[in-house]
Amino acid sequence: MTRHTLTEDISIIESIIAEFPQGIGISALENALAQRSSTTLNRRTLQRRLGRLIQDQRIVAEGASIALVYKPVPKNSPTQASASAGTSEAELYVPVSPEGAIIRDRVRRPLMHRRPVGYQREFLQAYEPGISFYLSESVRAQLLELGRTAIGERPAGTYAREVLNRLLVDLSWASSRLEGNTYSRLDTLNLIEFGQVAQGKDAQETQMILNHKAAIEMLIEDVDQVAFDAFTFQNLHALLAQNLMRQEEACGRLRRRPVEISGTVFLPMAMPQIIEDCFHMLLQKAQAITDPFEQAFFLMVQLPYLQPFEDVNKRVSRIGANIPLIKHNLCPLSFIDVPEAAYIEGTLGVYELNQMELLRDVFVWAYERSCQRYLAITQTMVEPDPLKIRYREALIEAVQAVIKGLLPPTWEIISGLSRDSAPETDREAFSQMLSDALRQLHEGSVARYKLRRSELLAWQVIRNTSPE
Numbered sequence: 001m002t003r004h005t006l007t008e009d010i011s012i013i014e015s016i017i018a019e020f021p022q023g024i025g026i027s028a029l030e031n032a033l034a035q036r037s038s039t040t041l042n043r044r045t046l047q048r049r050l051g052r053l054i055q056d057q058r059i060v061a062e063g064a065s066i067a068l069v070y071k072p073v074p075k076n077s078p079t080q081a082s083a084s085a086g087t088s089e090a091e092l093y094v095p096v097s098p099e100g101a102i103i104r105d106r107v108r109r110p111l112m113h114r115r116p117v118g119y120q121r122e123f124l125q126a127y128e129p130g131i132s133f134y135l136s137e138s139v140r141a142q143l144l145e146l147g148r149t150a151i152g153e154r155p156a157g158t159y160a161r162e163v164l165n166r167l168l169v170d171l172s173w174a175s176s177r178l179e180g181n182t183y184s185r186l187d188t189l190n191l192i193e194f195g196q197v198a199q200g201k202d203a204q205e206t207q208m209i210l211n212h213k214a215a216i217e218m219l220i221e222d223v224d225q226v227a228f229d230a231f232t233f234q235n236l237h238a239l240l241a242q243n244l245m246r247q248e249e250a251c252g253r254l255r256r257r258p259v260e261i262s263g264t265v266f267l268p269m270a271m272p273q274i275i276e277d278c279f280h281m282l283l284q285k286a287q288a289i290t291d292p293f294e295q296a297f298f299l300m301v302q303l304p305y306l307q308p309f310e311d312v313n314k315r316v317s318r319i320g321a322n323i324p325l326i327k328h329n330l331c332p333l334s335f336i337d338v339p340e341a342a343y344i345e346g347t348l349g350v351y352e353l354n355q356m357e358l359l360r361d362v363f364v365w366a367y368e369r370s371c372q373r374y375l376a377i378t379q380t381m382v383e384p385d386p387l388k389i390r391y392r393e394a395l396i397e398a399v400q401a402v403i404k405g406l407l408p409p410t411w412e413i414i415s416g417l418s419r420d421s422a423p424e425t426d427r428e429a430f431s432q433m434l435s436d437a438l439r440q441l442h443e444g445s446v447a448r449y450k451l452r453r454s455e456l457l458a459w460q461v462i463r464n465t466s467p468e
Helices: 006-018 026-036 043-055 078-093 098-107 121-125 137-147 158-162 164-177 185-194 203-221 230-241 272-288 292-306 313-320 322-327 340-353 357-379 386-390 392-404 411-421 424-440 443-449 453-465
Strands: 059-062 069-072
Touching: 006 026, 006 043, 006 069, 006 340, 026 043, 043 059, 098 340, 098 357, 121 272, 121 292, 137 292, 137 357, 158 164, 158 203, 158 322, 164 185, 164 203, 164 313, 185 203, 185 443, 203 230, 203 313, 203 322, 203 443, 230 272, 230 313, 272 292, 292 313, 292 322, 292 340, 292 357, 313 322, 340 357, 386 392, 386 424, 392 411, 392 424, 392 443, 392 453, 411 424, 443 453
Parallel strands: none
Antiparallel strands: 059 069
16 A cells, blocks of 8 residues: 655656646646556645645646646746745755765655665664664753753643643644645644634545544543553554544554555565564563653654554654653654655655664754744743642543533532532632633533543533523
């Protein structure tokens, strides 16, 4: 099964158009694309890809209606010069080390000039936790200084819960964008907080965003149970892949058949037994790593390289990379503003060369960017109420009792639940917290109390029909 990202689709489309200096119509382009690629794009998606190429000044459109054709940008034209300048600026957007630049140049060569390679098990076996390091000591220290929060020694996941609403939107949007998803950040915000599906978007794009939301919520709400083990990562995959796989039973299941990855000469391992063995070895090594940043980056290198699942592997690695950061109350990695081309080329460096320096450059830049963003957010946040931290679980249980029990939010109900949840000294404050939580509850916040949307809607019907 061949999978294409937005960048790969655009590259193929641009190469076809380059073969037609006089222009090619969209119907002829569809036919050429079908012959060149195993992935079929519907007309609307193809038009979006063409629009992106025009916007980036990589092709031009001439004519109108049925006479509309797409042409390559003429050589030495002002448009081409502008596009070249834009490309240079984009490449400088993520600073690249000398080692990273060598990898970038090698993976940019045409496929015919790159030697096909298979999965090298020794690349994983050679890594020894505590002895091997993908990130130098100075880089790890730098990231710790950037990512350290004021939460300190509070329970694992405390900081992630404080920025939960922003993290759900940022990480869901940015990670999906790296897969070619065209939702804007505002579209993502409206979908996650209000359930509003963006007009003109594919159902798969909407599903991808919602799957990210569910996966992030799992990591934060079950932070004490989440670990670098098969149970966690197979369930993480099941959430991220829901309704996006050709066979639903493949969600959360290790791969049992060969896969191909377009745009690379890398051929993933095909033998199910070796895939399973390497998957468990990978997780055991990750669990043994003590530094949270090394742990996160190790996963981003090794999990996509193994391709343990039929699809959605990079998404699993990006969300999974946040596990050690969430557990240590460090700033999360949202992948905001990460250039797609740099991320793909860094991953190709691992696939084809077993070299991670370019992906490391992207990882470090991405984390610095995330820290800048969340530092700005937390500077405007109100200091958390100690009572809300102390009674967090009790408040969740009390809200669940009201919603699932279809109880009216009366003073008698709230007072009764408060007597069961808090000592007398804190009872009045707990009653106020419960009253506020019930009053402010909406579809975008049900996950905070481990509720289903259907449960909230049923309770709202009862509440709205009950006499005052």
